Amino acid sequence: MKHTNTLLTSVVAAMLGLGLMGAGQAAHAKDVKPPRVPPNLEVPAGNTAFLVGHATGTQNYVCLPSGTGFAYVLFTPEATLFDKHSRQIITHFSSPNLAPVRGETAGTIRVTWQDSDTSTVWGKVNQGDSASHATAPDFVADGAIAWLKVTRVGAQDGPTGGDTLSDTTFIQRLNTSGGLAPADCTSAADVGKEAFVPYKADYFFYSAD
Numbered sequence: 629m630k631h632t633n634t635l636l637t638s639v640v641a642a643m644l645g646l647g648l649m650g651a652g653q654a655a656h657a658k659d660v661k662p663p664r665v666p667p668n669l670e671v672p673a674g675n676t677a678f679l680v681g682h683a684t685g686t687q688n689y690v691c692l693p694s695g696t697g698f699a700y701v702l703f704t705p706e707a708t709l710f711d712k713h714s715r716q717i718i719t720h721f722s723s724p725n726l727a728p729v730r731g732e733t734a735g736t737i738r739v740t741w742q743d744s745d746t747s748t749v750w751g752k753v754n755q756g757d758s759a760s761h762a763t764a765p766d767f768v769a770d771g772a773i774a775w776l777k778v779t780r781v782g783a784q785d786g787p788t789g790g791d792t793l794s795d796t797t798f799i800q801r802l803n804t805s806g807g808l809a810p811a812d813c814t815s816a817a818d819v820g821k822e823a824f825v826p827y828k829a830d831y832f833f834y835s836a837d
Contacts, residue, residue: 660677660678660679660680660832661677662677662680662800662802662832663802663803664767665759665767665775665800665802666759666763666764666767666775668756668757668758668759668777669757669758669759669775669776669777669800669802670777671777671797671798671800671834672798674836674837675797675798675834675835675836675837676834676835676837677800677832677833677834678833678834678835679792679793679832679833680711680712680830680831680832680833681709681710681711681717681718681741681830681831681833682709682710682711682712682828682830683707683708683709683710683720683827683828683829683830683831684707684708684710684826684827684828685705685706685707685708685720685826685827686705686706686707686807686824686825686826686827687702687705687773687807687808687809687824687825687827688702688703688704688705688706688822688823688824688825689701689702689703689809689813689822689823689824689825690703690820690821690822690823691812691813691818691819691820691821691822691823692813692819693816693819697814698813698814698815698816698818698819699809699813700809700810700813700823702809703722704721704722705720705721705722705739706720706721706824707719707720707721707827707829708720709741709831716744717743717744718741718742718743718744718793718831719741719742720739720740720741720831721739721740721742722737722738722739722740723737723738723740723750724736724737724738725737725738725750725781725782726748726750726782726784727748727750727782727783727784728750728781728782729780729781729782732781732782736781738750738751738752738781738782739751739752739778741793741796741799741831741833742793743786743790743792743793744790745786745788745790745791745792746786746787746788746790747783747784747785747786747790747791747792747793747794748783748784748786748793749780749782749783749793749794749796749799749833750780750781750782750783751778751779751780751781751798751799752778752779752781753776753777753778753779754777754779757776757777757778757779758774758775758776758777759774759775759776760774760775768804769804769805771805771806771808772804772805772806772807772808772827773801773804773806773807773808773827773829774801774804775800775801775802775803775804776799776800776801777798777799777800778798778799778800778801779797779798780796780797780798780799783795783796793833795835795836796833796834796835797834797835797836798833798834799831799832799833799834800831800832800834801829801830801831802829802830802831802832803828803829803830804827804828804829805827805828805829806825806826806827806828807825807826807827807829808825809823809825810823810825
């Protein structure tokens with residue numbers, strides 16, 4: 629009887645622990661408060677922000693022919709995302725999509741976020757899902773890269789089961805500063821020139837309710 633009571637106590641404690649963990653996760657999600665955004669960057673109803681990372685890094689460009697002229701083209705971001713306690717939580721870069729959703733071609737180079745638990749999400753910006761200073765001056769600072777709504781096109785758990793980013797549905801890039809390409813890509817002599825431009829931004833991660 630004593631053994632049975634001990635076992636029952638252990639099971640109840642475990643269930644309470646799981647309940648408390650779930651409540652903690654819910655409270656953490658409630659702490660994430662995205663700012664107001666232009667209408668085209670609003671995330672569809674049924675999705676809630678669960679994580680925010682404060683990014684510091686560079687937007688990396690290469691000068692290439694463009695139409696009848698020349699222009700810098702982004703080839704990858706390189707950034708580290710920190711939590712509110714300045715702890716590194718996520719790395720941001722570009723990589724082949726290894727876990728594509730239906731309609732996405734495996735191996736397509738996409739913007740990527742990888743959590744410290746090695747869970748990963750890949751995303752793309754659909755047409756109309758960006759806002760610049762020119763189109764939304766009340767939101768985007770002069771001289772800053774665009775605010776974005778990024779749609780998930782792939783995600784996977786880490787090899788040891790990490791899943792922080794696995795259920796991500798959308799990512800918003802907001803509160804940007806810096807990061808715009810310079811204006812020195814103007815001739816054939818500039819082709820191949822690279823520019824690594826410092827920037828900062830907040831990235832808000834959403835999952836389905």
